[in-house]
Amino acid sequence: MHVDMDAFFASVEQRDNPEFRHRPVIVGALPGGRGVVATCSYEARAFGIRSAMPISEAWRRCPGAIYLRPDMPRYVEASQKIMQVLQSISPVVEPVSIDEAYLDASGLERLNGEPESIASLTRQKIRETVGLGCSVGIGPNRLIAKLASEYRKPNGQTVVRHGDVLAFLDPMPVSNLRGVGKQTDKIVQKLGIQTVHQLRQYSLEILSAHFGRKGGRYLYDQARGIASSRVGGTQVRKSISKEKTFKRDVTRPRQLREQLRQLSAEVGRSARHKGLKGRVVNLKIRIEGFETHTRQCRLPSAVNADGEIFGHAWKLYEQSGLAGRSVRLIGVGISDFGSEEPMSDLFESSREREEKLYSTMDEITDKYGINVLSRGIRR
Known part of the structure; x- marks a missing residue:
């Protein structure tokens, strides 16, 4: 299971400041200075604003937004409470950032029912404890769980069973896969590949010729839903x-x-x-x-x-x-x-x-x- 908080920094600000709710909130650099958007509320995203966008561009698109500097101690406090909630659901929790984590959901059916019920329980507990929304994805491995949590954002949940993996992946743009940056996407576009289904039609040899041995294998495996299912292992700093x-x-x-x-x-x-x-x-x-x-x-x-x-x-x-x-x-x-x-x-x-x-x-x-x-x- 992958749990991803929705617009985390901005949501904490909207939770703690009722006057910010239902308004575009942008957390990061302040207008007039140098820097970028750290995150923004979904109301701000309606203006085309996104994370890592230059703050000058965000101001051009939405000068009426609420611009705030990050308050990391408050965000860390909320994150710690969220991780405590997740640890009450599964004994194996692997935080991957301040606002997301993987959980080993195997065996939880005996306690909490079907995967859909586990996802609903997780969202409910986080909402009741921290007052924030999150999106949850459950799948047979880390890749599918991550893509599933992104599928119905915000405040959504998606369960992908083993037999449904390829049907879930097929219509997705290749850019949804992990590690597909601008350079990789350029090559993908030149090859005329739009969807994961189209990517899966290419052999490992052809993909390796265009993306290198390691990159080709990575795309080949992802197009088939092949990825690690291990949760809780020590993350090696790169x-x-x-x-x-x-x-x-x-x-x-x-x-x-x-x-x-x-x-x-x-x-x-x-x-x-x-x-x-x-x-x-x-x-x-x-x-x-x-x-x-x-x-x-x-x-x-x-x-x-x-x-x-x-x-x-x-x-x-x-x-x-x-x-x-x-x-x-x-x-x-x-x-x-x-x-x-x-x-x-x-x-x-x-x-x-x-x-x-x-x-x-x-x-x-x-x-x-x-x-x-x-x-x-x-x-």
């Missing part, structure tokens, strides 16, 4: 990243360099707290016109030191061909976490000294705050 949106576009290399250094320090500190090191450094740059570029490089050994992350990220910027362009957003991250290769004796002592240095810096930062202490970099 990346750690930080980014900064500037109030005004930046062109000065020195300012970009300093910002990238700060972001690299935040990424390094976060990675060290989690005991992670990454073999890939990623750079993200958004220039004027919301044109976004990404660059990455693979390293011979995994890193989590600020200086190494920054050095590789800055080199990616210098080689990006974007130097001198007005930058709206810049970000850095590391990925491809895994076991570290053993160090040779020649480098072991220097690496140990560096790790002790960063450990001390992290302790000071934890106690006194970010930007109190940082390592110098060569200009």
Whole structure:
């Protein structure tokens, strides 16, 4: 079972402020500034407003909406109550974000009846406990449950039994499947594929030729409703990243360099707290016109030191061909976490000294705050 709260942040605001109900509510950046929509009420969506839309565009479409900055402590409090409700329904609950979770619904029929009754009970308990609406999907695996929860939003429920999976998938646009972004969708459109039913007519070999071995297999399996049914497993973190949106576009290399250094320090500190090191450094740059570029490089050994992350990220910027362009957003991250290769004796002592240095810096930062202490970099 997949439970997804409906327009979560905006719904909390409408719940707590009766004057906001039945009105377009937009949570995120405020008009006149830089930033995007975090989420919006369904009344706002009627104007074509959606998550991640630039706030300037949202204002153009609906200047009469209520614009609010996120109140995360309130949203977290509501989320914790929702997860407690879900734990009263199933002993196996896997939160995947602040406003959605998977539940293992197998065996619940003995307690709560048919899947439709389980879905209705879940929605009722959340409404009574938290005063918010949600959508529920039940299916034989995670993919189908997720698609089912999206099927009748808002405040809806859909149950897809094993024998009905293909009939449920067939009329869906391919863009509904997981991992189908803009680039994948472009290829799909070129092939003349509109629906999941049409996608299923293509062999694994043809899909792999167009989308790569991994991407082809992913689409091939999804078109047949094949996906994991495991709930509650440990989620492996795939990346750690930080980014900064500037109030005004930046062109000065020195300012970009300093910002990238700060972001690299935040990424390094976060990675060290989690005991992670990454073999890939990623750079993200958004220039004027919301044109976004990404660059990455693979390293011979995994890193989590600020200086190494920054050095590789800055080199990616210098080689990006974007130097001198007005930058709206810049970000850095590391990925491809895994076991570290053993160090040779020649480098072991220097690496140990560096790790002790960063450990001390992290302790000071934890106690006194970010930007109190940082390592110098060569200009």
